[in-house]
Amino acid sequence: MQLFVEQVINGIGNGLVYGSVALALVIIFRTTGILNFAQGEMALFSTYITWKLASESDGFGLPIVAAIGVSMAIAFVAGAVIERVLIRPVEQARSPLNVVIVTLGLFLGLNSVAQLIFGTDPQLMPSPFPEGNVELFSSGGDAVVVSKDTIGLIAVLVAECILLWLLLQRTNLGLKLRAVASNPDSARLQGIRAGTMLMLGWGMAAAIGALAGSLVASQRTGFDGSLMQIIIVYAFAAAALGGFDSLIGAVVAGLIVGIADALTVQYVDALEGIEVIVPLGLILVVLVILPNGLFGRRTVERV
């Protein structure tokens, strides 16, 4: 029982990371209708920036929290610039596959430039959370022990989701962002600067990725250029499961994927090495039953 609870909590930690990256994907998808394959590598690059700012030996030795903040700000600007410079001109050609190629080009480019600048050796990211474990409660003599890292990660990412929700649902800016997402042309007619909103959307997504990447890296004993590879696949899975246009869906689906993965690793020995089959199989089943995902809106198609 105690093991089960611990695994579920670890799963929630990972699941929130997947959910965060999925959130970034969904924000970009909702505002621009693009599946951003470069999301993971954008986050990787920002993670390296955080590391460079925070590292005592190879960097500037900023406090880690400040480093993450600065890195998020840089990511925000960079994301907006990428939208304006690389995505928008290609998007106007009206071919979604071309945009896919651009994001794939970014994916390859960012990964290799990051490794060129920051090296290929594994690096150690300082953690913003205190060390040690917390004993949550005991059930039948066995104490449930969870590291403070995991609890901190969960707290930060939950706060991030709530802030994002407030921003989108309770502010003027959020209303504009949602208006552009639902219909750019109508939004323009209402006097909303659709282009600016698209840049903001990409900037927000990049900043979210920076936060998620930095936190994940701080949990690992070292990170390198492959940090985001599996995370991005799970994030894609979560975004698909959640329905691609639902922010809540992305987070919930991320949690489902994370928990399912953690429990499979712990309990199903037959699937050792191919645990990934469980979340992916789950998604396949859900999508076959509900093609728009768990939280996606049904679309009415006109012919």
Next chain:
Amino acid sequence: MSMPSDGTGATVEPALGTLPETAAAPAAAPGERPPLRPPLPRPVLIARVVIGVALSVVALYAPFYFTPENNRIISQALYLSIAAMGLNLLTGFTGQVSIGHGAFFGVGAFTTAILMVDHGWTFEATIPVAAVLSGLVGMLVGFPALRVRGLQLALVTLALAVLFPRLASKYVEGAGGVALLRPRRSEFASLIDGLDDDQWAYFVCLVIAVVLFVLAWNLVRGRMGRAMVAVRDQEIAATTVGVNLAGTKVGTFALSAAYAGVAGSLSVMIDRIADATNPILYLQRSIEFLVAMVIGGAATILGPAVGAFLLVWLRRNTEDLIEGKEILAPAIFGAALIAIVYVLPEGVVGGVRRLLARLGRRSSGSAARPGPASASDVPDDSNNPGGSHDEGT
């Protein structure tokens, strides 16, 4: 729903589920039915024959001119173009985006490698088996595609590409206990005296590629091709005019996967290895196929081949562009991809076709003739391969 009647466009084949047999009749003047495909102007015909003969001569002479190493690279481009063609049938013509073709490629590669290493088959005999097996896997994946569409489908196929190397490393055991099979070199020996091994391998790839490209060309010009394009452009409308949606989708998936499987099988001959130790190798393969298809020109016949050769050439030249900074090669490669999409949004073949159409119009005034549509007679509105893309926004 009437036949598009602009005489200036490059090709005037109906795209939107307008089966010409039914749609052409009301549009034509009573009593005379316009030919389904207007005859090509004579200069175009001659130009095509000349280019075709020249290309054949080059293709036949090339392996004797190049070094074995270069022959190997050209053969790689050939199998890559087969896989890209397979993806093109599915994504370019039928509008079903797949990022999972690397998995079908892997099924083909491992089928061949296992049959050769464990069961002592000769290489050539394994190719049909690889095609059938990967086709079957493709068919299985095609069924969810009946429900799941657009980006969701892309994700399902992405999952396939991620899963494949893991499954392979769990269930395939090669030398040293890892999922890596290397058939012996001698088993790929040339079957014809006077041809070196590399030349033989090149010709095997060339013949299979030509056969599969001609097959694809015939397919997309026929009833099946019209059904595929109709499904891509407007699924619901396609079903109302009698297109068998399930059959078209599942059939295209199976065929497309079989192409990728053949490519995988050939890759064992060229690269002498079937490898599943790198967890993202087959995802990278999927991306390669997609890139080759898009930069060559989606929904064209020559596009995948042009794209594949361009891709191999680019990769080769970006690899040692900067001495000592090999790690930058993917960055240059990625930048080149972005540049190509900027300059030629319709791919190389689409761009050339547009250029020729413009030249043709200038030389012949605005005569109601179709422009010289290079070598591929396929609908021109290939700009929206992701058919149902705008759902959910």
